[in-house]
Amino acid sequence: MRAGGGLGAADLAALRFTLTQAALSALFACALAIPLARALARRDFPGRGAFVMLLGAPFLLPTIVAVMGLLALFGRGGLLNGALAALGLPPVSIYGLHGVVLAHVFLNLPLATRLLLLGWSAIPAERFRLAASLGAPVGALIERPMLRATLPGAFAAIFALCLTSFAVALILGGGPRATTLELALYQAIRFEADFAAAASLALLQYALCGAAALAAWRLARAPLTGAGLGRPVERWDAQGAGLRLLDALIIAAGVLFVILPLALVLLRGLDGLAEMPPSVRGAAGRSLLVALAATAIALGLALALALRGGPLAEGAGALPLAASSLVLGTGLLLLIRPHLPLQAAALPVAALLDGLLALPFALRALRPALREAEARHGRLATALGITGWRRLRILILPLARPALGFAGGLAAALSAGSLGAIALYAGEGQATLPLLMARLMGAYRMEAAAGVALLLLALAFGLFAVFDLWGRGGRHARA
Template identity: 55%
Template sequence: MAARLRGVIAGRIVAAGLGALILGTLAAVAWQAGGLSGLGEWDWRAVRFTIWQAALSATLSAALAVPVARALARRRFRGRGLLVTLLGAPFILPVIVAIMGLISVFGRNGALNEGLRALGLPEIGIYGWQGVILAHVFFNLPLSVRLILQGWQAIPYERFRLASSLGFAPADIARHLERPMLRAALPGVWLAVFLVCLTSFTVALALGGGPRATTVELAIYQAFRFDFDLGRAATLGLVQIALCIAALMVARWIAIPAAFGAGMDERQGPTGPRGWRVAADAAVIALAAGFLLWPLVAVMAVGVPRLPMLEADIWWAAGRSVVMAVISALLAMMLCLTLALTIARGAGRWTEAAGMLPLIASPLVLGTGLFILLRDVASPQQMALPVTVAINAAMALPFGLRALIPAARSLQDDYDQLAASLDMRGWARLRYLTLPRLARPLGFAGGLAAALAMGDLGVITLFASDQPTLPLKLYQLMNSYRMADAAGAAVLLMALSFGLFWIFDKGGRLDA
């Protein structure tokens, strides 16, 4: 009983510390804010553009994902499982690497514009609002496909078999099965992408800017970094938080249940109609795969040969990023484990709510709040690395907890009484019971935290010191038009991000 009480107390201390970090920094932002009257016309234009681009990006991502998800749901082919797995890769792909790839394909000297020039057709531009929309669709199309595909797979196979026995045409199946599922799934997909685009920073920093393509996140950065107007930066941060909370409130009631009922858990998926629709589905899958893979292949084609020629400062930045990512991952794993075990012991909903708090604020807003709190204690250069580590660890917590909480509850239900009867406590229980049983979700959480921290280009830009991380160094190379070196750094960053994820995830599977 005493050991269990100590565990609950530890979890509540972590929850309280996390709440102090998130709410304390937001309170500092609110205290520094000068009120809405301190925002000018350009600031409100940034707010309007943020909402507009997030809504358009979400609409395009969701609309384009429907035919791709439908084609994957009703077709079986060699490599399908690998393709579906690759659709999850952009979530841990460093944003700046993907932007580098998009520039390689859609930029002024990219492959697409070279082809258009050869044909005598007008070129397309990637910088400005169109580049922001393109990048957001690139990142969120795979997420939308995965979410909608889950909706298709949730329709019991018996419904499709019954529809076939009744002689349903494809239009009838769409009307009675697919459209009800989409009415239930699409609002949630749209809102998820809308929230992601609402707090996007790196995309706007690299491809946006200017009066017509400035988001709230970019306006916060400009007010902080260039004007050092903390009041305006804080006010914009509060506006962004209000937008996120409003979107989350809408998400609670907008979805409509599809109500298909339960099936017999048959794993065989629906069989799609034959004829011209086979070619159409193949074309849709090929176009989606090409759109997602072409930019990455373009970066690798230029960057891989450049790797041996990278300068020493790029390798130092890479080492610095790896150290920070590993520390962030280990910190996130310890916090996730403590909170998950406390939640599994029924310590109250507020502990779980504390773990979800990072969702209401972006890293840039938290970085602004921490700067306000610590500016009289340390210099920005001294704060850069520890603040980046802390915020990266905090931002990974909600995703890690989603993986750990169900496993921790199963552990508590299945083994708590047995462990108590064996007087297994403290380090012995952690080593022989908790860690082996939770190794897989804990390793996944650590890999996710390491990959997200490795590719982060949010907080570090506020304090941009003489010790840049690899994403910041890559951004500096792109700004200096050293595109070959930037491609090499992008390949290095991508390899390190996926490598760290694989090491942590694989480590969780050893002897699990």
């Protein structure tokens, strides 16, 4: 198939499929996010805050759980086909390129919506008032320029995330015709132990993802935070009954699309909770520890890079977005192997890896907050002789607390849900929740696995909520 690490025809096909599905996924996610974000930006309704918070959920979900949720809705035995059959209509198949794109839209539409929503909430209320008093069209005057500034970054970010997709692409793509670069990498490492081929594939993927990640980094000007998602701005345009109805329908569709698969995961998991083995406690504890360690690593690195500043720091922070966790994990373990038994290293490596993978998101959230704290109060602090560690403790950290909370929550939740390096090398008695779930599935115990998936979801959300709420509880939030 390959010789000396060169790229074969199959690899080129994988490259083509990888690019196609990522581009289509990013396109649809962004296109659908525009009406949803606009509706959320200009309408208030009970549960709006909860829905916006829930938009973070698919992003934090372990892939296989998300896939199962989607299949329960769109699969051959899913709700949609059940309804079609009841109406006497032929079934639709989710398997194929469209299935891959659908899954990626489910996973990333929320991210796109939040990024665009931030763009909308960053528009000062005065502009809408001005437009209203001038009778000027809001779309052309205010919204379109904002979208022009925000959309390319959202597109590039989602494109980069979809480039490293493999389980979703393989399962929903219907097999080898949906081979992505990441899958080819997985095959080269796991089945063929062909590190030369893996290295050339990894380099190709790095180059691609690096370019996309860099583009995302440069283009995305909106900070990634939970700020600005509070109440919608009062609007004088868009008061007509038709537009209200349209927005209501869009929001309802968005709620259904995001919440139904999650609810199905929840339902499946409830039955399985009682089936979980006793080892679930230890696994939950280890997951929690790894998540907290990963959070500390991600926040520490993000703080150091953000304080350091400069293009080098930005590049370093964006890099993990380009990396496949498989490649990073294998590389780290190959480095450690001569010095430590793999089993002893598995948990610390998992934490380090999760921390590194969460770094770009943490950095994106922290940098603007730190910059603002410096811009507003830096000179005063300097004049008062508040420097070094004291400056961090007295000035920077308290003022950046909301961003710290959000970034920490994101890192913790991403880590709790990730299988990471540990899946490959963890020994007996080292299982985290995702690994326990995989093992239960490997032992016919699908119900128990669904229960663990639910627990995992609860842990990821709980961690996110605790950190985020801590961040919002600061003094600064009120001042």
